[in-house]
Amino acid sequence: GAVVSQHPSWVICKSGTSVKIECRSLDFQATTMFWYRQFPKQSLMLMATSNEGSKATYEQGVEKDKFLINHASLTLSTLTVTSAHPEDSSFYICSAGPGPNSNQPQHFGDGTRLSIL
Amino acid sequence: AQSVAQPEDQVNVAEGNPLTVKCTYSVSGNPYLFWYVQYPNRGLQFLLKYITGDNLVKGSYGFEAEFNKSQTSFHLKKPSALVSDSALYFCVVYNNNDMRFGAGTRLTVKP
Numbered sequence: 001g002a003v004v005s006q007h008p009s010w011v012i013c014k015s016g017t018s019v020k021i022e023c024r025s026l027d028f029q030a031t032t033m034f035w036y037r038q039f040p041k042q043s044l045m046l047m048a049t050s051n052e053g054s055k056a057t058y059e060q061g062v063e064k065d066k067f068l069i070n071h072a073s074l075t076l077s078t079l080t081v082t083s084a085h086p087e088d089s090s091f092y093i094c095s096a097g098p099g100p101n102s103n104q105p106q107h108f109g110d111g112t113r114l115s116i117l
Numbered sequence: 118a119q120s121v122a123q124p125e126d127q128v129n130v131a132e133g134n135p136l137t138v139k140c141t142y143s144v145s146g147n148p149y150l151f152w153y154v155q156y157p158n159r160g161l162q163f164l165l166k167y168i169t170g171d172n173l174v175k176g177s178y179g180f181e182a183e184f185n186k187s188q189t190s191f192h193l194k195k196p197s198a199l200v201s202d203s204a205l206y207f208c209v210v211y212n213n214n215d216m217r218f219g220a221g222t223r224l225t226v227k228p
């Protein structure tokens with residue numbers, strides 16, 4: 001069964017709306033979670049690394065005020081797309097793992113398709 | 118800086134034929150190498166990994182991959198392709214919490 005649950009799977013909303021995406025690890029504690037963005041027919045682009053109890057680390061070019069990340073517990077990280085606009089439409093994927101220097105694979109959520117009208 | 122290359126955007130094979138999806142990498146130290154598969158509108162599913170030990174690793178759905186240190190490659194293989202194997206495949210290098218994805222290879226298996 002799925003070990004990482006991502007919700008919602010589809011979001012369609014008007015421009016200017018803020019959208020929250022949840023990523024939950026179901027049967028393990030995730031000290032680190034990753035958020036990705038994927039454009040059609042392209043690879044995953046890492047947006048940020050979310051660490052439990054501390055501030056997220058954003059990749060260069062990713063607006064931290066636009067994409068708010070909260071990792072308040074060992075099983076939940078949230079990504080909030082604030083005041084979303086059509087150019088924010090994309091497929092967002094989270095992954096969770098046991099932490100740095102681990103040789104265990106990341107577990108991925110099923111993704112969230114965000115469409116901003 | 119570490120990097121991963123998947124030289125083929127697209128691989129087409131006939132059902133029942135062997136398939137290979139190529140991956141080469143550049144990394145300092147000893148890499149952890151993974152293959153993931155992505156079906157349409159889904160997240161990534163783990164197929165297999167190489168950490169250490171035997172260079173030939175076996176994974177889910179009959180896939181296997183061979184780690185070749187001298188050629189810095191980690192090609193994904195399957196002896197007999199199925200139509201249901203059609204998907205997007207990603208090679209990933211993971212080291213010290215730094216994860217690098219290949220660009221992805223779209224595999225199409227035709228009946």
